[in-house]
Amino acid sequence: MADYPVHTYDVLVIGAGGAGLRAAIEASAAGCRTAVVTKSLLGKAHTVMAEGGMAAAMGHVDDRDNWRVHFADTMRGGQYLNNPRMAELHAKEAPARVRELEAWGAIFDRTKDGRILQRNFGGHRYPRLAHVGDRTGLEMIRTLQDHGIHQGMDVYAEHTVVKLFIDGNRVAGAFAYDRERGRFKVFHAKAVVLATGGVGRSFKVTSNSWEYTADGQALAYNAGAALLDMEFVQFHPTGMVWPPSVKGILVTEGVRGEGGVLKNNQGKRFMFDDIPENYRSSTADNPEEGWRYTQGDKSSRRPPELLTRDHVARCINREVKAGRGSPHGGVFLDISWIKEKLPNSVEHIKKKLPSMYHQFKQLADLDITKEPMEVGPTTHYIMGGIQVDADTQMTAVEGLFAAGECAAGLHGANRLGGNSLSDLLVFGKLAGEYAAKFAKVQATGSVNQSEIETAGKDALAPFERGAAGENPFTIQSELQDIMQNLVGIVRVENEMAEALDKIAKLRERAARAGITGNIEYNTGWHTALDLENMLAISEMIALAGIERKESRGGHFRDDYPAKSEEWGKFNLRIVRGADGHPKLERVPVVPMTEEMKQIVQENL
Amino acid sequence: MAEQATFRIWRGSRGEGKFVNYTTPITSGMVVLDAVHGIQASDANDLAVRWNCKAGKCGSCSAEINGKPRLMCMTRLNTLDLTEPVTVEPMQTFPHVKDLVTDVSWNFAVKKKIQKFTPRAADAADGTWRVKQADVDRPQEFRKCIECFLCQDVCHVLRDHHLHDEFAGPRFFVYAANLEMNPIDSGDRVKAIKEDLGIGYCNITKCCTKVCPEEIKITDNAIIPLKERVVDDFFDPLGGLIKIFR
Ligand SMILES: Cc1cc2nc3c(=O)[nH]c(=O)nc-3n(C[C@H](O)[C@H](O)[C@H](O)COP(=O)(O)OP(=O)(O)OC[C@H]3O[C@@H](n4cnc5c(N)ncnc54)[C@H](O)[C@@H]3O)c2cc1C
Ligand code: SF4
Ligand code: SF4
Ligand code: FES
Numbered sequence: 001m002a003d004y005p006v007h008t009y010d011v012l013v014i015g016a017g018g019a020g021l022r023a024a025i026e027a028s029a030a031g032c033r034t035a036v037v038t039k040s041l042l043g044k045a046h047t048v049m050a051e052g053g054m055a056a057a058m059g060h061v062d063d064r065d066n067w068r069v070h071f072a073d074t075m076r077g078g079q080y081l082n083n084p085r086m087a088e089l090h091a092k093e094a095p096a097r098v099r100e101l102e103a104w105g106a107i108f109d110r111t112k113d114g115r116i117l118q119r120n121f122g123g124h125r126y127p128r129l130a131h132v133g134d135r136t137g138l139e140m141i142r143t144l145q146d147h148g149i150h151q152g153m154d155v156y157a158e159h160t161v162v163k164l165f166i167d168g169n170r171v172a173g174a175f176a177y178d179r180e181r182g183r184f185k186v187f188h189a190k191a192v193v194l195a196t197g198g199v200g201r202s203f204k205v206t207s208n209s210w211e212y213t214a215d216g217q218a219l220a221y222n223a224g225a226a227l228l229d230m231e232f233v234q235f236h237p238t239g240m241v242w243p244p245s246v247k248g249i250l251v252t253e254g255v256r257g258e259g260g261v262l263k264n265n266q267g268k269r270f271m272f273d274d275i276p277e278n279y280r281s282s283t284a285d286n287p288e289e290g291w292r293y294t295q296g297d298k299s300s301r302r303p304p305e306l307l308t309r310d311h312v313a314r315c316i317n318r319e320v321k322a323g324r325g326s327p328h329g330g331v332f333l334d335i336s337w338i339k340e341k342l343p344n345s346v347e348h349i350k351k352k353l354p355s356m357y358h359q360f361k362q363l364a365d366l367d368i369t370k371e372p373m374e375v376g377p378t379t380h381y382i383m384g385g386i387q388v389d390a391d392t393q394m395t396a397v398e399g400l401f402a403a404g405e406c407a408a409g410l411h412g413a414n415r416l417g418g419n420s421l422s423d424l425l426v427f428g429k430l431a432g433e434y435a436a437k438f439a440k441v442q443a444t445g446s447v448n449q450s451e452i453e454t455a456g457k458d459a460l461a462p463f464e465r466g467a468a469g470e471n472p473f474t475i476q477s478e479l480q481d482i483m484q485n486l487v488g489i490v491r492v493e494n495e496m497a498e499a500l501d502k503i504a505k506l507r508e509r510a511a512r513a514g515i516t517g518n519i520e521y522n523t524g525w526h527t528a529l530d531l532e533n534m535l536a537i538s539e540m541i542a543l544a545g546i547e548r549k550e551s552r553g554g555h556f557r558d559d560y561p562a563k564s565e566e567w568g569k570f571n572l573r574i575v576r577g578a579d580g581h582p583k584l585e586r587v588p589v590v591p592m593t594e595e596m597k598q599i600v601q602e603n604l
Numbered sequence: 605m606a607e608q609a610t611f612r613i614w615r616g617s618r619g620e621g622k623f624v625n626y627t628t629p630i631t632s633g634m635v636v637l638d639a640v641h642g643i644q645a646s647d648a649n650d651l652a653v654r655w656n657c658k659a660g661k662c663g664s665c666s667a668e669i670n671g672k673p674r675l676m677c678m679t680r681l682n683t684l685d686l687t688e689p690v691t692v693e694p695m696q697t698f699p700h701v702k703d704l705v706t707d708v709s710w711n712f713a714v715k716k717k718i719q720k721f722t723p724r725a726a727d728a729a730d731g732t733w734r735v736k737q738a739d740v741d742r743p744q745e746f747r748k749c750i751e752c753f754l755c756q757d758v759c760h761v762l763r764d765h766h767l768h769d770e771f772a773g774p775r776f777f778v779y780a781a782n783l784e785m786n787p788i789d790s791g792d793r794v795k796a797i798k799e800d801l802g803i804g805y806c807n808i809t810k811c812c813t814k815v816c817p818e819e820i821k822i823t824d825n826a827i828i829p830l831k832e833r834v835v836d837d838f839f840d841p842l843g844g845l846i847k848i849f850r
Contacts, residue, residue, distance in 0.1 A: 041654070042712060043751055044662045099732055105721030107740045107747060107786065114734035132744065138661065139747060149712075150720045157709075180701055209656045243633020249659050359659055362678055364633070473645040517650030520617055521702040524649030 002456050004184040009035045009154075010439035011432070012174060012187050014161050014216065015195030017045035018137075018424030019404025019431070021144035022097075023193045026432025028151040032439050035154045035187065037176060039211050042157050043145045046197050046209060046405075047424065050137025051252035051355065053119055053129030054421030056094035060111050061118045062298060065126035067091040071596070072603035074419060076278070077123040077308050078383070078412020079553045079563070081229065081571055084592045085390035086410040090419070090426050097425035098130050106143040108132055120257040120294060122306040123416040125282065125603070127296070134252050134355045140421060159185065161215065162529060163455045164192065164223045165447040170398035171223065172445030175455040179526060182519030184456050188447060190439035193393075193431045194220055194386060194402040195424075199233075201476075201530075202538045203379035204484035207239055207250040213530040214537035216406035220386040221536070221582075225395035227574040228408040228587075229384030230537070231544035232554040234415055235489045237312035239378025241330035246363045248378040251333065251356060253417045255373075256305040258352050259294040260335035261287070262316070263372070264324035270331075271304035274315055278604075279307055291341065310414045310554050313377040317489055320376065330376035336369055345369065377489055381420065383411040383554060384544070387573060390590075393431035399438050399445075403431035413553025462515045462528040469514015472528035475506055479534060482506075487542050492559045496542045503539050510535055540582050544572045547584050609686040611639055613651070614693040619700040624648075625689055630681055636692060637665055637676035640704070652703035660817055663752030667704050668693045673754040673815045676704075695757040708753055714772050717800060721783055724790035739787045746782035746826060748818040749775065755812035755822060761805045772801035774812035774822045781826035784833070798834045803827065 011027040013020045016038035028034040038045060057070040070091035075082055098116065102108065108130050109117040118127045132139040149155075156176070163175040173188040196216030200208025221227055238251040256262075264270050275283050283304050284290040290303025305312065316331050326332050335353070339345040346369040350357050353368070360366045360373060385408035386395055393401045404424045411419065462469060486499035510531040515524040550564035551557045570586040577583030592600070610627045626643045637655055644651040656662040658677045665676040670684065670691050684690050698706035728734050755774040761767050772780075780797055783789050797803050810823045820826070 040656055040664065041708070044656045044664050046656075048662045048750075049657045049659070102732065102788075103723055105723075105783070105786065105789070107744055109744075110735055110737040110740065114736050115732070132747070135661070135748065138750065142747065142749075142751075146715070146720065149716050180705075180707075209658070209662075211656065244631055245634045245638045246658070355661065362660070362680070363635070471645075471649065473649060477645070515649055518617070521652035521705050522650040523644060523652060527649075 002184070002453050004186050004452065004456065006186045006188060007035065008188045008444065009033045010189065011191045011193065011435045012037065012189035013193045013195060013432070014174065015045070015197065015404070015406075016042055016155070017047040017195060017197055017404060018140055018144060018421060019428035020045070020193065020195030021141070021148050022425050022428030023195055023403055023432035023435065024153045025144065025148050025151055026429050027193075027436045028153045030433065030436035032436045035156060037156045037159045037161055037174070037187070039160050039179065040158065042155055043141055045141065046211060047137045047141045047421070049250070050140070050421055051134040051250065052121060052254040052257065053131030053136045053418050054094070054098060054140065054425070055121065055124060055128045055416065055418035056098045056130055056422055057091060057128060058095045058098065058116065058118065058130070059126070060115045061127040061296065065128060068599045069125050069603055070094070070128065072600050073124055074410070074416060075412070075600055077414055077416040079414060080412065080568060081552070081589055082412030083390050083409035083590045084596050085590065086427070088596065089390065089430070090410055090423060093426045094422040097422065097429065101140065101143050101425070104143050104147040106139050108139070119254065120302065120306065121417040122253055122256070122312070123308045124418065129418040131254070133351070134254050134353050136421065160526065160529070161219065162459060164219050164400070165451060166223050166397065167445030167447070169224065170445050171400040172447050175452065177459060180521050182522065182525075184459070186447065186452055188444050190442050190444050191399045191401065191435035193435050194400070194406055195404045195428065195431070196406045198382045198405045199537055199541070200379045200382070202479055202483045202534045203488070204480040205239065205248040206379040207236060207248055208379065214533045216402065217385055217537050218533035220395055220397070220400065220402060221574070221576060223397050223400060224576065225397045225400060226387040227385065227540060228387040228571055229412070230382075230540045230574060231548050231572060232383035232413050233379065233541065234309060234381040234383060234554045235313045235377040236380035237309055237316050237377055238333055238375040240364065241326070241374050241376040242328035243364060249359070249363070250378065250380070251373060251375050252353070255333060255335050255353060255356060257294065258335065258349075259291060259338045260305070260333055261303070261337065262305050262312070263332045263334060264319045265326060266324060270319055270324070271307065271312065271315060275304050275307065276311060283307065308414055309417065310556070313489060314556060316375070316377055326374040328374050330374040332372040333375045334372035336371055381405065381415055383413065383415050384408045391430070392434040393427055394434060394438070399442065401431040401435045403427040413555065459529060462513050462525055463519070465512060465514030467514060467516045470509045470512050472513045472515065472524055472531060475510050475513060475531055476527060476534070479503070479506055479538060483538055483541070487538070487545055490556055490558050491545050492557065493546055496546045499542045500539060503535055503542065507535050540574050543582060543584060544574065547572055609639065609681065610689040611643065612689040612691045613640070613643070613703070615651070615703055617702045623691070634681045635677055636669055636679045636681065636690065639681065640676060640692065652701070652705040654705055661750060663750030666695055666752045666754050666757065668695060668757070673757045675752060675754070675817050678817060695753070697757045697763045698753070710768055711751070711753055711756060711775065714776050715779060718776065718780055718783070719791045719793050719796065721786070721789055722791035723788050733788050735787050742825065743782045743785045745820055746778045746785075748820060749778055750818060751775065752817060754815045754817065758811045758815045760809065760811070767802065767805060770802045771805045774827065776801060777803060777806070777830055778820060778822055778826045781830055784830065794833050794837045797830055798838060803831055803834060
């Protein structure tokens with residue numbers, strides 16, 4: 001009989017990004033014995049890479065801002081498929097969460113009168129993003145990490161959770177392996193918070209790291225929770241396109257927020273040609289007005305470069321397809337032009353966008369203060385994820401909570417830039433708070449020994465197949481091609497159906513993945529174990545993509561290019577059917593209250 | 605540009621092992637981490653290497669490339685001599701785990717011993733603080749640290765003299781300086797900087813500053829001012845008096 005070490009906690013948090021750390025801080029502050037498990041080292045999660053800022057209607061730069069405007073912006077950006085209660089909570093609580101970070105040691109950039117500075121971002125009506133240059137995520141994760149380590153929580157770094165244990169309809173614990181030593185561990189917990197982030201590793205061109213293998217979504221689904229809005233993947237308009245080895249690395253929207261413009265190879269600012277009807281009244285109609293807006297002129301409207309990400313990404317795609325792209329298949333993003341406006345533009349750019357300056361200088365031999373960058377869309381974020389209760393963040397499985405990118409609801413069909421970092425704080429806190437409440441009134445569920453045995457045996461299977469098995473890296477790379485080419489930024493039914501066929505075949509091969517070497521820090525083994533989640537969730541993205549026969553937000557269908565009023569009434573939910581396969585259901589969108597409707601009207 | 609290059613990579617566990625040569629195709633713009641990943645995907649599936657962001661933001665991919673502590677993701681191949689094999693080995697200052705991965709947990713333990721951020725009372729009616737940008741420029745420089753631990757790796761006090769129990773290393777002087785110079789913080793770590801973090805062992809060779817990928821002026825901006833505070837508080841009663849009379 002397998003005899004793995006057992007660790008017992010009140011609250012187990014899976015993930016040490018912004019959402020996980022914030023949840024763990026809350027749970028331990030509530031007096032719960034709390035553990036955090038993370039696949040990478042502490043402080044290295046995706047959150048560290050976030051650049052532009054976190055959205056919170058503090059009104060420091062423009063005092064017309066308040067939670068109502070932020071709420072309306074978020075709903076409009078999400079094309080009204082968002083859970084309005086989550087959008088409300090988020091808009092109301094984000095300012096307090098940002099100030100709390102300052103009280104824990106974060107140092108944001110300052111306004112002239114010494115308050116937290118805020119910057120413009122796409123889809124936000126007023127300058128709203130609290131930031132630190134273009135390394136806001138680092139500031140956030142480091143602050144949470146440095147605060148968290150003094151709270152008494154235990155951290156299991158470089159551990160991967162592969163299974164949740166369920167007792168009836170409640171969570172009872174988790175099964176993990178230690179990446180360094182390859183040993184298995186059993187966690188017993190009264191409550192579990194999933195904060196595992198996104199799915200971008202399944203696409204070839206992505207801003208996401210090796211960690212984004214859809215673990216949380218798959219763990220939740222396998223445990224009996226529901227997934228929502230999985231067709232909505234965000235393709236960020238500006239990723240690096242050259243040189244090939246950096247393709248996909250993010251170029252922050254902050255570049256456009258600071259006055260950067262998009263041009264095609266004819267030197268034309270093509271974004272002026274395609275301004276959607278519902279944004280026309282709030283968008284500048286000439287370059288001069290757009291520039292004034294980025295410099296804080298309150299009477300000006302935003303430049304079309306700052307329209308929502310889904311729209312900007314598709315416009316870039318169109319320019320490239322029409323032969324108007326840059327030499328390496330992108331378009332030009334130019335911030336250097338502001339030298340016409342600002343005498344000290346070189347210093348200004350380096351101060352406002354230091355890591356972009358660095359990134360291009362070092363990785364592409366390009367000086368962004370002098371030359372335009374080449375950029376194109378990159379897979380960035382998933383709006384869909386685990387369905388949760390808006391107020392408590394609990395899933396359909398009792399005691400199982402989810403927060404951050406792995407959860408769904410706040411962003412609807414498209415996320416506004418900056419709304420993720422604030423999401424992590426607001427809902428990370430709520431998840432931690434309610435997980436703690438749950439843990440305080442519940443006993444620990446029981447974990448079946450035979451399930452532990454099976455989990456251990458399954459995880460070791462790739463070693464038995466050895467070198468004769470399929471190369472896990474090859475399978476992963478083929479999946480990335482499939483998702484990129486067939487379920488990417490522009491989708492059609494027959495291509496997505498083809499993707500489903502191919503994924504089914506890859507799943508057969510993945511079941512035969514084999515690896516060599518010993519069990520210590522064996523990346524081949526880790527990759528082999530990642531495949532199942534990546535394939536399962538990729539299949540669901542394609543299934544939901546086929547089902548939604550309209551174009552909205554991150555989901556664009558060439559065969560149904562228009563938005564449909566009928567589809568605007570539903571979210572797509574995925575649960576495991578009686579036959580063991582994913583079952584798609586249409587669920588009515590959560591209705592707005594009368595007050596919310598009025599807020600939306602006021603802010604059109 | 606050459607179509608292929610050879611990498612001499614340290615393979616083994618817990619300090620036992622050897623260099624193995626791998627030849628891999630290379631393309632324009634590649635960095636060392638790309639080459640290591642190429643080798644991992646084709647010839648050495650079990651090759652252990654850490655990375656996350658591929659853009660110099662997370663500090664995971666630290667290693668020694670041709671003997672120099674560097675981030676693999678920010679080291680372009682066109683900056684290296686590819687007519688010779690490129691040597692890639694793990695950081696030497698930390699216990700070896702496997703291949704290019706080392707056990708950096710000591711760093712996390714050191715940080716935990718330093719008094720945490722301790723805010724003074726808020727000075728604005730809304731319960732927050734008013735702080736000028738000019739007053740936070742310096743601590744913001746320190747907060748750029750990505751915890752790659754390359755400075756720890758290069759510092760001779762740790763690397764050659766193994767004084768891990770008495771000396772916190774440059775990363776944690778940067779950390780302590782960030783707290784000490786934060787205008788909102790009210791903690792006092794000067795005694796600890798001298799006694800627990802062992803700042804006296806640093807003889808200002810500036811090796812740490814040279815390897816910092818974030819270009820933090822570790823020695824000039826963090827260590828020297830902290831040493832001055834230590835001197836002010838401990839060795840110079842007259843200096844203390846002058847401060848009072850001023
Ligand atoms: C380059 C880049 C720039 C961005 N810029 C911005 C921005 O300016 N503003 C903004 O609002 N958003 C931005 N985003 C989006 C935002 O950063 C992410 O959505 C957010 O950080 C996700 O946080 P999280 O806490 O949900 O997950 P993460 O920070 O990704 O953390 C996930 C954690 O879960 C762990 N984990 C995953 N699976 C397992 C498992 N099976 N077992 C154990 N642990 C596991 C991981 O190890 C990690 O610790 C950006 C994203 C990228 C990639
Ligand atoms: S300056 Fe001091 S801390 Fe830096 S490497 Fe030299 S001895 Fe070490
Ligand atoms: S101070 Fe510089 S070298 Fe040292 S850990 Fe931080 S970023 Fe790395
Ligand atoms: S991978 Fe993040 S710093 Fe190199």
